[in-house]
């Protein structure tokens with residue numbers, strides 16, 4: 001028996017990277033998955049090319065593991081699409097035990113040079129989109145008197161990063177959202193917290209390196225970021241932390257940032 005047997009997990013940004021790894025990792029522990037992602041590319045940032053085919057492939061893989069998977073295409077900023085996905089999830093599974101609010105974008109730009117459209121996209125997806133998904137799921141968790149909400153922030157949610165002010169601002173704001181919701185929702189036995197991974201080896205990192213005209217390896221070498229001798233971590237490393245904080249084994253863990261930084265914040 002896995003830790004997520006009979007649990008329903010709603011994951012945003014499930015088509016790629018950490019969201020996809022989370023869907024597969026938690027399904028392997030017994031979870032049924034609601035996989036929410038764009039279904040088609042958006043113009044900014046350019047690397048973000050996930051598709052409906054990615055979602056279909058994920059569904060096939062999860063069903064091959066003997067678990068159920070509902071795929072939902074939409075933008076986390078789109079109220080109607082999110083509400084429909086939550087309604088469909090409740091109709092299909094009857095409940096949502098865990099929200100892994102993971103959809104996000106990243107791209108470089110000096111804070112004073114960013115076009116308003118890029119600032120708004122970053123805050124709109126990473127912060128407002130995360131809040132948007134939570135607000136449709138929370139009433140169901142309140143009714144159940146149980147639930148776990150985990151926002152995928154970043155080490156940039158706990159420190160500033162050059163040329164990533166918009167990203168860092170959005171990820172810091174998730175800490176405030178999570179801590180406040182942890183206070184609001186504790187009486188209903190709902191836990192809320194943030195994850196803070198260091199660099200993760202996903203399309204996001206590759207896309208950002210391409211924007212700088214460098215390889216991810218060159219950027220990692222130049223920043224010399226981690227305390228432990230690795231240039232980055234893998235999505236599966238984040239999923240290991242997620243499996244703990246989302247499970248009943250962490251039943252008294254709420255409100256606080258959970259760091260997976262290979263020592264970066266200690267340097």
Ligand SMILES: NC(=O)c1ccc[n+]([C@@H]2O[C@H](COP(=O)([O-])OP(=O)(O)OC[C@H]3O[C@@H](n4cnc5c(N)ncnc54)[C@H](O)[C@@H]3O)[C@@H](O)[C@H]2O)c1
Pocket residue numbers: 012013014015016017018019036037038048049050074075076077102103104105106125129152153154155196197198199200201202203204205
């Ligand atoms: N890659 C890293 O180094 C790193 C480090 C720390 C935190 N993070 C955070 O982890 C999360 C996952 O990133 P990743 O590394 O897996 O990147 P990724 O680009 O591989 O995956 C992100 C997924 O989010 C989806 N998405 C983007 N905008 C969306 C929107 N508006 N609506 C719905 N879905 C949307 C994308 O389509 C994609 O499938 C992000 O929030 C990111 O900020 C990433």
